[in-house]
Amino acid sequence: MGYLAGAGRRLRSAFGLGSRMTEDIAAARLRDPAARSNAEVFWLYPGVHAVWWYRIANKLWRRRFFFLARAISQAARAATGVEIHPGATIGRRLFIDHGMGVVIGETAVLGDDVMLYHGVTLGGRSTKREKRHPTLGNGVLVGAGAVILGPITIGAGSSVGAGAVVVRDAPPRSVLTGMPAKAVPIEAPDAASDDFYIDPAIYI
Numbered sequence: 001m002g003y004l005a006g007a008g009r010r011l012r013s014a015f016g017l018g019s020r021m022t023e024d025i026a027a028a029r030l031r032d033p034a035a036r037s038n039a040e041v042f043w044l045y046p047g048v049h050a051v052w053w054y055r056i057a058n059k060l061w062r063r064r065f066f067f068l069a070r071a072i073s074q075a076a077r078a079a080t081g082v083e084i085h086p087g088a089t090i091g092r093r094l095f096i097d098h099g100m101g102v103v104i105g106e107t108a109v110l111g112d113d114v115m116l117y118h119g120v121t122l123g124g125r126s127t128k129r130e131k132r133h134p135t136l137g138n139g140v141l142v143g144a145g146a147v148i149l150g151p152i153t154i155g156a157g158s159s160v161g162a163g164a165v166v167v168r169d170a171p172p173r174s175v176l177t178g179m180p181a182k183a184v185p186i187e188a189p190d191a192a193s194d195d196f197y198i199d200p201a202i203y204i
Contacts (some may be wrong), residue, residue, distance in 0.1 A: 020055065020092065024048050027093040031115055032183060039194075047116075048095030050082035059088035090114075105133035112138075117144040125150040125167075140161070143160065157186070 008144055016186035021042075028041045034049045035041050052075035059190045061069035069086035077083040086092070089105050091112035096102055098118035102108070107130075120142045124132035137156030146158055148166040150153065155172030164181040175181040 021052065023093050024051060024095070027113070029097045031095050032097060040147075045099075046080035047082060047099035047102070049095050050076055050080040050084060050096060050099060051090070054084040054086065054088070054090065055079070057084075058088070058090075061086035071158040088133075107131045107151070108133035111138035112137060113139045115141045117142065117146075117162070119145040121147045121149075121150045123147065134166075159186070160184075 004103065010191040012129055015196075024036070025038050025041045025048070028045055029035045029038065034046075040055075053072060057072040057082050059075070060072065073084060073086045082096055082102045083105040084102075084104045085108075087106040089109045090104075091110055092113065093113050094110060095115045096117075097111045097115065098135040101119040102116055103123065105122055105124050106138045107124070108169070109183070114136050122134050122136075126132040131151045133151065135153045136142070136148075137154060137158070139157045140160070142148065142160040143162035143164070146160045146164045146166065148160065150167060152167065154160065154170045154176070157176060158170055159175050160166060160181065161175065161177035164177050165179040166176050166181040168183075170176055170181075171185075172185040173186045175186055176183050
């Protein structure tokens, strides 16, 4: 048992999982009122598992083990319903709630403390080998079924409403709703709400 525990610690250290796993569990507990314990998040949250598998695949991708990285990402997709390309760049404490149907493309960039709901697509609009997927700033929330396409930037602290189709840049602290989505400034100051995110539904 001691050997297995040590091997687990070495594996987490090699792929940068250790403290990140603790952060991810804490983020899920903070953002999901249905999460009742750390054990529940650790064992039963596919969106959290998808992020952990992405980190392993991304480490291999950056070491140019492209086939193995893609194989891991596809296995994670089959297990979790979340497809994250191992070439994507993802910051700390990404939380994917429910998870099923989320797609994150190869050149997507996500900052810290981003939250995605099920059915979100961060897709490309080009077949060229270039930056073709979105960039999401720190603290961006993307609602269920939203589609964000192309090498656009969604500013920090913004919220994208469920079902929105976003094809243009948005400044920080914007709410984006509609098809195509229009950006509306978030008027309420941070201290005005006890919620972790501004609910974009209030702007529809």
